[in-house]
Amino acid sequence: MNLVSTRIITANVEGLVKFYEEITEIQAIQYTPDFAELKTQTATIAIGSTNTLQFFGGESTAQPAQNRSVIIEFLVDDVDKEFDRLKNYLSSSVVQEPTTMPWGNKSLLFRDPDGNLVNFFTPFTKESIEKFTK
Known part of the structure; x- marks a missing residue:
């Protein structure tokens, strides 16, 4: 499946x-x-x-x-670079600037025009990088 x-x-x-x-x-x-x-x-x-x-x-x-329960997630090469590219466009909808999460991904969280949460993330720690390269 x-x-x-x-x-x-x-x-x-x-x-x-x-x-x-x-x-x-x-x-x-x-x-x-x-x-x-x-x-x-x-x-x-x-x-x-x-x-x-x-x-x-x-x-x-x-x-x-x-929606109040789903996050639409995109794996990106460099979340900091994406934030720099989009920060003016997303200025009023950013929920969290790039932050390293406890599970090892660096995440940028923002809302789309309907309020849906969107996460751009990049594996950041050795463990999370390995998870996405297998």
Whole structure:
């Protein structure tokens, strides 16, 4: 089994697509005004409008901008470099500047326009580097 995609349901497809294109430097594929994908080497961020909920059981299935438990994480080569590149763009949405976590990753935590938490991280300690090079 492989995790292939994480889908974000939003009332602001255009805004989220622009945001994720900016932070990832990946061009989204916009299939319809209601659905887009940003494909990385290992997984896809899918962005769907609330209109797409009709295909998944109706509007009560998911509610945009209500996440309080999931962090969308991106492994990056150099989290400090990414912070320097994005700090002006993210100025009002940074939750935590690059910080070494107890498990050995250096993490930058910020929110997307819908309030979802996003983590850019780089393995920092010998143990965490080994974990991601196996």
